[in-house]
Amino acid sequence: MSRRLEILRRATEIFNDQGVSRTTFEDIANAVGIKREAIYYYFKGRGDILAEIILPQSTALLANLRHIIRSDMSSPEKLRAAIESHVSSFNPSYLEMTIALREDHFVTKDEKLKELRRVWAEYSDLWTGLVEEGQGNGSFKNSVDPKMAAFGILGMCNWMSRWFHPGKGLSLPDIADTFSILVGEGLIEDKKKPS
Amino acid sequence: MSRRLEILRRATEIFNDQGVSRTTFEDIANAVGIKREAIYYYFKGRGDILAEIILPQSTALLANLRHIIRSDMSSPEKLRAAIESHVSSFNPSYLEMTIALREDHFVTKDEKLKELRRVWAEYSDLWTGLVEEGQGNGSFKNSVDPKMAAFGILGMCNWMSRWFHPGKGLSLPDIADTFSILVGEGLIEDKKKPS
Incomplete structure (x- = not known):
C-alpha cells in the first residue's frame, strides 16, 4: 500500500x-x-484528507441518483430506488458515509470542501426535482412542499450516521424498506386517513 | 445577569x-x-456547560411527548402532535436544539452527558411506543418496524439542526405540516399506491 x-x-x-x-x-x-x-x-491539511475520503462516495451517490431520475421508472419506483441507493451507502465496508454526515464539516470554511458542498447541493436539488416530477405527473401529493419533503427524506436517511451500527438491528435493505413505506405510503392505515 | x-x-x-x-x-x-x-x-468542564444548556430543553420535550401519548387523541393525531412538538423546539429563540443535535456529543465519554443520554433514550423509546400503539389499535401499518419508523421520523426532524435557519424558507408550523403528511399519509397519491 x-x-x-x-x-x-x-x-x-x-x-x-x-x-x-x-x-x-x-x-x-x-x-x-x-x-x-x-x-x-x-x-495540505485535514480538510484535504477529509475531502479525498468523502468525495468519491458522494459523487457516486450523485451519479446513481441521476441514473434513477433519468430512467423510465414511475415516480413511486424512483422514490423507492433513490431511498435504497442512499441507505445502502451506509454499507459496513465503507466508513465514508458516517464520516461524511455525522459532523457538520461546513462549520469551517475549508476551500477543499467547496467541491463537496457543490456535490451535496446538486444531490439535494435532484431529490427536490424527483418530488416535483411526481407531483407534476399526479403520482405524488401536491399538498407537501417538494423541497421540505426532499430535506425530510434525506434527513431521515442521513441521521443513520448517528445511530446505525452494521450488524446490529435491522439490515440496510430492511431499513430502506421501512423508510420507503413510511414516506411513500405513509404510516397511517388508509381507512383511518383524514379525507 | x-x-x-x-x-x-x-x-x-x-x-x-x-x-x-x-x-x-x-x-x-x-x-x-x-x-x-x-x-x-x-x-467543571465543557461537558458540564453543555449539559446545563441542553438538558432543560430535552427534558421539556420528553415531558411534552409523555402528555401527548397519555392524552385521549387517536394515534394519527398523536403522531401529528408529536411531530409538531419536536419541530417547534427549533424555535429561533432557542439555540439549544441546534446545539444539542448538530454534533454527536456522545463521541466523548463525559459523565455529565449521561443524564442527557438517558433522557434521549427514553424519548426515543416513547416514540417507538407511539408507533406500536397505533399498530396495535389498527391505525398504523404493521408492515413497518416500529423502532425504525420512530428513528426515521426523529431523523427527519433532527436533521433540521443541519439546515434550518430561522426566517429563511418555510416556517416551523409549515415544516411540521409537511413532515406530518409525509410520514402519516405518505407522498404517493392513494390511487397510485401499490396494493
Missing part, C-alpha cells in the same frame, strides 16, 4: 472512531507511524 | 457559531471577559 493510501486509510479509521473535529494531524501521523511533517508532503 | 448565567448565555452563542467540539474554555472565558480559571469556579 502506498504511503499516501495508508494515510487515507488510517485517517478514515480515526475520523470514524473519534470524529473529524477531534482528530489532529498528529493523531493521523502517529497511527501511520510517521512524523507530522511528513504528512504535509501528501496533504 | 449573574456571572453563571452570563457564562451559559455566551457559551450557547459560541457553541452555536463554531460548534461545541471546536470551542475551548478559553473561547468562552474571552467572550465573557474573564480568566479561563474563573470559569472553573462555576463549571
Whole structure:
C-alpha cells in the first residue's frame, strides 16, 4: 500500500472512531507511524484528507441518483430506488458515509470542501426535482412542499450516521424498506386517513 | 445577569457559531471577559456547560411527548402532535436544539452527558411506543418496524439542526405540516399506491 493510501486509510479509521473535529494531524501521523511533517508532503491539511475520503462516495451517490431520475421508472419506483441507493451507502465496508454526515464539516470554511458542498447541493436539488416530477405527473401529493419533503427524506436517511451500527438491528435493505413505506405510503392505515 | 448565567448565555452563542467540539474554555472565558480559571469556579468542564444548556430543553420535550401519548387523541393525531412538538423546539429563540443535535456529543465519554443520554433514550423509546400503539389499535401499518419508523421520523426532524435557519424558507408550523403528511399519509397519491 502506498504511503499516501495508508494515510487515507488510517485517517478514515480515526475520523470514524473519534470524529473529524477531534482528530489532529498528529493523531493521523502517529497511527501511520510517521512524523507530522511528513504528512504535509501528501496533504495540505485535514480538510484535504477529509475531502479525498468523502468525495468519491458522494459523487457516486450523485451519479446513481441521476441514473434513477433519468430512467423510465414511475415516480413511486424512483422514490423507492433513490431511498435504497442512499441507505445502502451506509454499507459496513465503507466508513465514508458516517464520516461524511455525522459532523457538520461546513462549520469551517475549508476551500477543499467547496467541491463537496457543490456535490451535496446538486444531490439535494435532484431529490427536490424527483418530488416535483411526481407531483407534476399526479403520482405524488401536491399538498407537501417538494423541497421540505426532499430535506425530510434525506434527513431521515442521513441521521443513520448517528445511530446505525452494521450488524446490529435491522439490515440496510430492511431499513430502506421501512423508510420507503413510511414516506411513500405513509404510516397511517388508509381507512383511518383524514379525507 | 449573574456571572453563571452570563457564562451559559455566551457559551450557547459560541457553541452555536463554531460548534461545541471546536470551542475551548478559553473561547468562552474571552467572550465573557474573564480568566479561563474563573470559569472553573462555576463549571467543571465543557461537558458540564453543555449539559446545563441542553438538558432543560430535552427534558421539556420528553415531558411534552409523555402528555401527548397519555392524552385521549387517536394515534394519527398523536403522531401529528408529536411531530409538531419536536419541530417547534427549533424555535429561533432557542439555540439549544441546534446545539444539542448538530454534533454527536456522545463521541466523548463525559459523565455529565449521561443524564442527557438517558433522557434521549427514553424519548426515543416513547416514540417507538407511539408507533406500536397505533399498530396495535389498527391505525398504523404493521408492515413497518416500529423502532425504525420512530428513528426515521426523529431523523427527519433532527436533521433540521443541519439546515434550518430561522426566517429563511418555510416556517416551523409549515415544516411540521409537511413532515406530518409525509410520514402519516405518505407522498404517493392513494390511487397510485401499490396494493
